[in-house]
Amino acid sequence: MRWLKIYQRGKRTLTPAEQNVIDTMPSHQEANRALAERDVMFDGSTTYWMDKRHTKALDANWYWETSKGKRYDHNDKMMWDDSIKGRLELLYKITI
Numbered sequence: 001m002r003w004l005k006i007y008q009r010g011k012r013t014l015t016p017a018e019q020n021v022i023d024t025m026p027s028h029q030e031a032n033r034a035l036a037e038r039d040v041m042f043d044g045s046t047t048y049w050m051d052k053r054h055t056k057a058l059d060a061n062w063y064w065e066t067s068k069g070k071r072y073d074h075n076d077k078m079m080w081d082d083s084i085k086g087r088l089e090l091l092y093k094i095t096i
Helices: 016-023 030-041 045-057
Strands: 002-012 070-073 078-094
Touching: 030 045
Parallel strands: none
Antiparallel strands: 002 078, 070 078
């Protein structure tokens, strides 16, 4: 008898390099505050595309989607990382 265990990916805090990507996002800068506030009222596209260019230049696509086994969780400001074992999700008992 064997067991097949499937774990969720784990969460971790951001590395200094990852935190720097977020801290330097154009939409988070004081100089763009008025533009970001205007975007909230309308379609939001101006600062969105500024942020997209910023993350692309820094190879940080994890901010928008799962990329290279990582994805940023905007709710709790942590990183989902495939290289970290999370909690047990499924446990299969295999009998041969």
